[in-house]
Amino acid sequence: MTKSSSPTPSRRGVLIGAGAAGAAAVAATAIPQAPKADAVAAAPVAAPDQGGGYRLSPHVMRYYQTAKV
Numbered sequence: 001m002t003k004s005s006s007p008t009p010s011r012r013g014v015l016i017g018a019g020a021a022g023a024a025a026v027a028a029t030a031i032p033q034a035p036k037a038d039a040v041a042a043a044p045v046a047a048p049d050q051g052g053g054y055r056l057s058p059h060v061m062r063y064y065q066t067a068k069v
Helices: 011-030 058-067
Strands: none
Touching: none
């Protein structure tokens, strides 16, 4: 009979791994979060004098394609 070559995990290794995972979770919640990009508003672009503020750009067309029901 042949033995399998993969070792079985010991209790000590499992407990050390669980402790490390718990410490990582605590550290991740303790680190202050950076401000989100949406929170910083860009300066609004001034509207043209003769209208024309809305442009049907490729970005807008792509949005309309994805928003179709």
